[in-house]
Amino acid sequence: MPHLTKDVNIAETFERSAVFGLADVLDSEPELLTQSASRTSRHWQLVRAVRELVEASPDCPLTVAELCVRLRASRRTLQYAFEEALGMNPFLYTRAIRLGKVQRELQSAASVTEAATRWGFWHLGNFSAEYREQFGELPSETLRRYRG
Structure with missing residues (x-):
């Protein structure tokens, strides 16, 4: 199953399902929650709200x-x-979410610039470096791969 995590759509769906599912379970079973678990539930609610x-x-x-x-x-x-x-931290999380959205949009975008600016990346040099750090390739390489 490791090959499934390379598919962006499957990985995002799994991540979302796991995070939301955990938060829903914790919310729906109040008698199982201790003070610590309640705090954990609140933390997951904040993560979900930020996303x-x-x-x-x-x-x-x-x-x-x-x-x-x-x-x-x-x-x-x-x-x-x-x-x-x-x-x-929240900043790294929000950046990772936005980078993931750009990666997904590169499947149908006309250009890297179009996908990057759609998700608020205005400095394309920094964007490319951050993208490469997260995905191990330049956004232009991802675009070519999707087109190829």
Whole structure:
């Protein structure tokens, strides 16, 4: 099954299902929740809410401060939630989500620039470096592969 994780759509669907499923299970079984589990459930709810906000505003990336305001959570709360739930900070998570969206859009985009700017990456040099760091290839290589 390792070959399935290379398919972006399957990997995104699995990730979303796992995160949302876990949050739903934790929400639906309150008698099983201890104080620690309740905190974990809240953290997963914050992760889910951040993902929804990021996906809802593709061309205008939200800063961590804006996410805090929209979610009515402190920066520290958001930081702890992401560190506990995912082992990364909210900024890296939102960037990874946006990069994944660009990768997916490269399947049908006319150009790398079109896909990158759609998801709020305006400095294409930095974008290419971040994309390569996450996916191990340049976005132009991904575009060529999808077209090939």
